Amino acid sequence: MPIDVAQALAAEPRSAEIAWGHKDVQLYHLGIGAAADPDKHHPATDPDELRYTLESRLHVLPSFATVAGAGSPGVINGLSMPGVDVNLAHVLHGGQTIGLHRPIPVEGKAVATSRIAAVYDKGKAAILVMRTEVADDEGPLWTNDAQIFVRGEGGFGGDRGPSTRPEPPTGEPDRTVERPIREDQALLYRLSGDWNPLHADPEFAKLAGFDRPILHGLCTYGMTLKAVVDTLLGGDVSRVRSYATRFAGVVYPGETLRIRMWQLDGEGAEGGNGGMDGKGGNGGKGGTVRVTVGAADRDDAPVLADTVVEHN
Template identity: 65%
Template sequence: MPIDPVKATTAAPRTASLAWDHKDVLLYHLGIGAGSHQGGRSLATDPGELRYTLESRLHVLPSFATVAGGGRAVAGALTMPGIDIDLAAVLHGGQTVTLHRPLPIRATGVTQTSRVAAVYDKGKAAVIVLRSDTEDDDGPLWTGVSEIFVKGEGGFGGERGTTERLPAPDTEPGLTVDRHVREDQALLYRLSGDWNPLHADPEFARLAGFDKPILHGLCSYGIVLKAVVDTVLSGDVARVRSYVTRFAGVVYPGETLRVRIWRDTPGPGRVQVTAGVVERDDAPVLTDTLVEYA
């Protein structure tokens, strides 16, 4: 069997040393659309966007944690003992990042420890849950939890696991933000470390069941967090405490993400979000999405 849940979850944690600098942060921000053309105008010289694109004003969007050091945590999960799977069957199912303090623009000697926390049997698919704890000499930086959906690998008789759902509020969102995804967005984003050919190679995408290459789920994840930070948190990335989402559908480069935002929902210090594709009747992309802030 390609996945041995017992072997995977009892394997020794893997530790990696991470490092990054301002060039990695700038590349990530460009990969999620910072400074691009939106709403009929160029944002290349917009003062708010320069916080993402100019090193002298730079801050770090917390979702950078998913690619810091080349995004080794998720890639490493697919080579852990007990896991032998086909990349064409892999999709990102969900992602959580919990921040312990703001991310630095430059870092060396950062230690990331990752382990498979669970493997769930969803019938026609398996879900691998990966937990990663990242710290530097000053202490914890962030904790990440990734859910990796693997088609065709379920049915092994394991625990199904639970799914915490966060239904969208019945009220109209306080804010609605559209973000156009460039045709070359996936090609740019993959330079931050996710080299899965699903996002670049049309033939590989067809083998995986898609008409053409799709945008990385974590690229959508970053686009949506940036929209929340810029509109609700006045551009202050340091206020983000945690960010959780479930990936409910795909985005094709060239489409438009519509981000719906409910402030202080389901309570103070929380922002609930949904994201869908405008061109496909608001087909869901991110659901069960919550940003907690200070």
Template identity: 60%
Template sequence: MPIDPAAALAAPPRSTDIAWEQRDVLLYHLGVGAGAHRPATDPDELRYTYEKDLQVLPGFVTVAGGGLAKAGAFSQPGLDIDLTRVLHGGQRIELHRPVPVFGRAVLTSSLAAIHDKGKAAVLVMRSEAADADGPLWTCDTEIYARGEGGFGGERGGSSRVEMPDRAPDHELEIPVRHDQALLYRLSGDWNPLHADPDFAKAAGFDTPILHGLCTYGITLKAAVDTVLDGDASRVLGYSARFAGVFFPGETLRVRIWAEGDDRFLLTASAVDRADAPVLADTVLTTRPA
């Protein structure tokens, strides 16, 4: 059987050393569109693109030190999965404190859960980073493995978020560069689906698609700039479900609803394709200013 739930869940956590520096942070920020929509010298953008007063957008933790690939997510016992049938279903990050511009940490990774959805399995890969001062972040990656369900496991709860029945408090349109995927992949995701037209066509797309985690980062930056006065250190948690594809060169529509002062609900859609869903069930939680 490709997935042995008992063996996979019983496997001991894996630990590896990771490190990053300001160059990695700057490259990630450019990869999610920093500096592209305002004058390059605008102070609001320089905090993402220039080392003086540089802050770290929390989405960076998904690529810091090599991201999921560094964690060896699919190499543990009990997981013999056809990677061509795997989809990135969702992403959640929890920040225990602001991410430093320069850092060294131990990344501990494990399989937190396996849900049986019948025709598919959902695997929750958990990575926890800690440095000499204590925990830094927890990152949960949901992997949707087609054809791997039906093993008799628990179905798991729903992560669906009920959206308010009112107009959003903020609505933004963000043009995305045609070369955005080529920039983002330099942070470590080398999947040719995001660069090679022939590979993309073989996968059923007319042209390469944008990384889901790139759209995730673009949307987070838009929310930080809009509702947190650009202060990325206020982010406590951010989660999203990947609801559809997005193509470089399209315009992303981000809608934001405030639920009090510390919780925001978001959606992201493709303006060019009649607001086709891109991110759904997206929640941002924050600490007070």
């Protein structure tokens, strides 16, 4: 069997030193649409956008954790772990969770330790949970969980995994925004370290069952968190404690995301960020933002689901 579950779970964690600087942060922010907000008259020089693009004002959106160190915690790395030997064309990113211990610095060096934390049997597919814990000299920074969906690798009689999902948000959203995706968005985003040809090579995309290359799920993930921070969290990235989503559908470059947000003050605010210790201002009481994301061009076809941002 291409996935040896026992070997994958028993494998020694892999540790690697990672480093990033302001150029990496700026490139990532541009890759998720910074300085391109259609609601702003001159977005490239708007003070709110300069926090994402100008080194003298820079802060780091927490979703940068998915690419820090050239994408070390990414899906591709999970497929190189012992016991895992699968066809890349059968792989999709199923979901992503980030837990923050403290705000991510603009410049940093850290150690990223990765392992397969779980393997779930979904019948026609398997799900690998790739966990990466990152710490610097001052202590833990963040934890990434990437859920890797592998078609055709289920049916081995294993644990199906957690079945609980949050109830869909009800009532009218507090905010709804639309974010257009540039035709070259995937080509720009992949420069941050996710080189999967599914997002650039038309022939590979066809082998994977798509008419053309699709946008990285993590690009949509970053665009969505930026929208939440900018509209409901006062532009303060340090308020984010955790961020989780399930990738429910594909997005194509050139389409428009419709992002709906519900602010639920106090819900899940205590102990809901994966046991993070709250250093650096990320602890204490806060609230939750529930989010849905759809493709506006395709009758709001679901793109991100079960999306939760917990914050101070």
